[in-house]
Amino acid sequence: MNCPFCSDKEIIMENSHAIAIYDKYPVNPGHMLIMPKRHFCDYFDATVDEKDDIWALVDECKRYLDEKCQPDGYNVGINAGIAAGQTVMHLHVHLIPRYKGDMDNPTGGVRGVIPDKRIY
DSSP states (O other): OOOTTTSSOOOSEEOSSEEEEEOSSOSSTTOEEEEESSOOSOGGGOOHHHHHHHHHHHHHHHHHHHHHHOOSEEEEEEOOSGGGTOOSSSOOEEEEEEOTTSSSOOTTGGGGGSGGGTOO
């Protein structure tokens, strides 16, 4: 298996079923990835315990980034499947700090994955 999330990772935080790392190609300063320790692709294949620990770690990482980076907001997202843009086939949640002025018009947020649907 050649999964970048199963090897060569610098863990920032962890709990029983999940870890958090910094994204190697960050959208913004502080961009983190929260993922299960067990290797599998799809969020919908996670156990209840894995989901609980992933979301607990998202919250913990948010508090950490609030102090470290003082962002003005966050985007939280999961790409589930190739059609949704998933490129690493190990479930991961993006926690992306957002800063005033990091783009001209952030209206629509995660709806921007389909640019023509972002502004409504």
